[in-house]
Amino acid sequence: MRDLQAVFAFVEKHRRRRQSNKVLHGHPSPVHWLEQDLPMDEVLQARQRSSRQIRKRVNLYVGTPYCLPTDPDRCGFCLFPSEIYTGHRQLDEYLGYLEREGDMFRDHFAGTELASIYFGGGTSNLYKADQYPRLMDVVRGVFEIPPHIEVTLEGIPQTFSHDKLLGMKQSGMNRISMGVQQLDNELIKASGRKQTAEQVFRTLESCDAIRLPASVDLIFGWPNQTLATMVRDLEAVAATGVTHITHYELNVAGRTDFSRNRRGELPTTEDNLEMYRVGKAVLESCGYTQVTPYDFERRDGALASSYLYEELFRQPFQQDEHGPIGFDAWGWGYAGISFFFGTPQSPGWAFMNQVRIEEYFSRIRNGQFPVMRGFHYSPVDLRLHLLFQELQGMSVDREAYRKRFGIDVVDEHRVVWAAFEDLGWVEVSRDRVTLTGDGVFYLPLLQTALAHDRCEQMRRKQASTSVAVPVLPLVASPVGAGSLV
Numbered sequence: 307m308r309d310l311q312a313v314f315a316f317v318e319k320h321r322r323r324r325q326s327n328k329v330l331h332g333h334p335s336p337v338h339w340l341e342q343d344l345p346m347d348e349v350l351q352a353r354q355r356s357s358r359q360i361r362k363r364v365n366l367y368v369g370t371p372y373c374l375p376t377d378p379d380r381c382g383f384c385l386f387p388s389e390i391y392t393g394h395r396q397l398d399e400y401l402g403y404l405e406r407e408g409d410m411f412r413d414h415f416a417g418t419e420l421a422s423i424y425f426g427g428g429t430s431n432l433y434k435a436d437q438y439p440r441l442m443d444v445v446r447g448v449f450e451i452p453p454h455i456e457v458t459l460e461g462i463p464q465t466f467s468h469d470k471l472l473g474m475k476q477s478g479m480n481r482i483s484m485g486v487q488q489l490d491n492e493l494i495k496a497s498g499r500k501q502t503a504e505q506v507f508r509t510l511e512s513c514d515a516i517r518l519p520a521s522v523d524l525i526f527g528w529p530n531q532t533l534a535t536m537v538r539d540l541e542a543v544a545a546t547g548v549t550h551i552t553h554y555e556l557n558v559a560g561r562t563d564f565s566r567n568r569r570g571e572l573p574t575t576e577d578n579l580e581m582y583r584v585g586k587a588v589l590e591s592c593g594y595t596q597v598t599p600y601d602f603e604r605r606d607g608a609l610a611s612s613y614l615y616e617e618l619f620r621q622p623f624q625q626d627e628h629g630p631i632g633f634d635a636w637g638w639g640y641a642g643i644s645f646f647f648g649t650p651q652s653p654g655w656a657f658m659n660q661v662r663i664e665e666y667f668s669r670i671r672n673g674q675f676p677v678m679r680g681f682h683y684s685p686v687d688l689r690l691h692l693l694f695q696e697l698q699g700m701s702v703d704r705e706a707y708r709k710r711f712g713i714d715v716v717d718e719h720r721v722v723w724a725a726f727e728d729l730g731w732v733e734v735s736r737d738r739v740t741l742t743g744d745g746v747f748y749l750p751l752l753q754t755a756l757a758h759d760r761c762e763q764m765r766r767k768q769a770s771t772s773v774a775v776p777v778l779p780l781v782a783s784p785v786g787a788g789s790l791v
């Protein structure tokens with residue numbers, strides 16, 4: 307954007323609109339990932355080359371496609387791809403395909419160290435208790451699993467039985483993430499999810515009993531939600547002592563029921579801002595520390611809180627006593643999203659797997675990588691992506707950015723920082739750029755402003771080459787690699 311006035315005008319135009327967070331996919335949104343028939347040999351060779359220049363570790367995501375049916379469809383709000391669960395045979399069959407996809411990557415990943423594992427979806431706790439060791443064995447078919455790495459499994463409250471939690475723990479999983487969204491049994495009905503608050507607390511008690519760290523996802527900005535119900539939920543979850551709580555603003559988009567039929571019942575963006583402010587204050591007063599706009603963790607509990615999987619997304623290039631390390635993300639399975647970043651100087655690729663299960667299966671049967679489409683980073687796109695990710699941690703290290711890219715991040719986006727500083731949403735110091743006050747809530751708006759010129763350029767290019775953007779059933783969202791936009 308040209309000058310301060312242009313940024314102010316942009317903010318004014320957008321600040322009352324619904325926000326869409328960019329936690330995982332950063333820049334550019336997957337709507338710009340237009341390369342189909344990706345040259346996977348080239349993608350993998352590029353990754354091999356970069357791993358000779360910089361040590362690489364892998365942050366592994368393993369997806370499960372299936373979800374219990376709901377009315378309305380997809381819980382009314384969900385923008386992740388998923389398939390309807392009809393029975394256990396689907397899971398057995400799927401595990402077989404997962405192994406076959408692993409076979410395609412085994413040689414490529416030989417000797418690669420894993421940094422963390424996240425079993426997401428869809429609903430990864432639909433497996434029976436004795437299938438969790440099998441899931442870990444599928445991973446062992448490709449990687450050695452180092453002792454003590456973080457292994458998370460994500461699921462829904464009503465299918466976390468005590469036996470399953472034991473099966474998970476015994477198989478080496480050491481963290482669960484439970485999608486609760488709402489504790490209020492009446493509000494949750496809007497989503498068609500058949501879970502109860504009692505199941506949520508029972509699961510957390512079981513986790514405590516077997517010393518399995520747990521994280522709870524809640525959503526604010528829900529249809530008909532009031533501040534009072536939000537505070538009651540937060541206090542009730544915090545009172546369990548759970549080590550990690552995510553408190554997401556609801557993304558409303560696509561053809562979901564909430565977007566088509568419930569807009570009139572949704573709080574406004576300004577109501578959401580108030581929910582964000584109050585939610586943060588409540589969680590902090592209950593002993594939680596804010597680590598991202600949505601993540602709050604307890605550092606004083608008996609079970610240590612960490613969420614390395616997401617932390618490595620925020621900081622995929624790091625440095626230790628042996629030199630630089632790059633953390634690539636491999637999204638294995640249906641709808642998996644991978645980031646093979648290359649090096650800062652020679653950026654790599656992002657790609658996503660098929661989001662239709664039959665297509666995922668048929669590619670694998672034909673011996674093809676089950677990739678749907680992807681994006682080849684340019685240096686400017688990689689810089690924006692990493693900036694988006696680092697901003698999730700609410701602060702950017704200017705010196706590290708300069709060392710990595712040879713550019714000062716403040717010079718690069720001077721007018722945007724200046725305008726946001728003027729609004730009291732950002733603080734620029736000699737060493738850092740830090741989000742302040744409501745700036746944390748408005749991070750998606752800041753990210754959109756930072757990438758505005760580049761996205762316009764991409765749009766113009768797409769229009770002139772008239773590339774058709776494939777229609778996707780998806781959106782941007784927080785956890786799990788399967789979400790989009």
Ligand SMILES: C[S@@+](CC[C@H](N)C(=O)[O-])C[C@H]1O[C@@H](n2cnc3c(N)ncnc32)[C@H](O)[C@@H]1O
Pocket residue numbers: 373383384385386426427428429430460461462484485486487523524525554555556557558783784785786
């Ligand atoms: C895609 S779900 C997968 C886990 C599990 N199936 C569930 O429903 O909890 C992971 C998390 O994404 C978040 N999520 C999904 N759709 C969202 C949306 N439209 N807005 C905000 N968060 C969303 C929810 O908090 C959810 O817990």
Ligand code: SF4
Pocket residue numbers: 372373374380381384385386388427428429462485
């Ligand atoms: S919110 Fe979870 S259970 Fe509901 S459709 Fe999305 S992934 Fe499936």
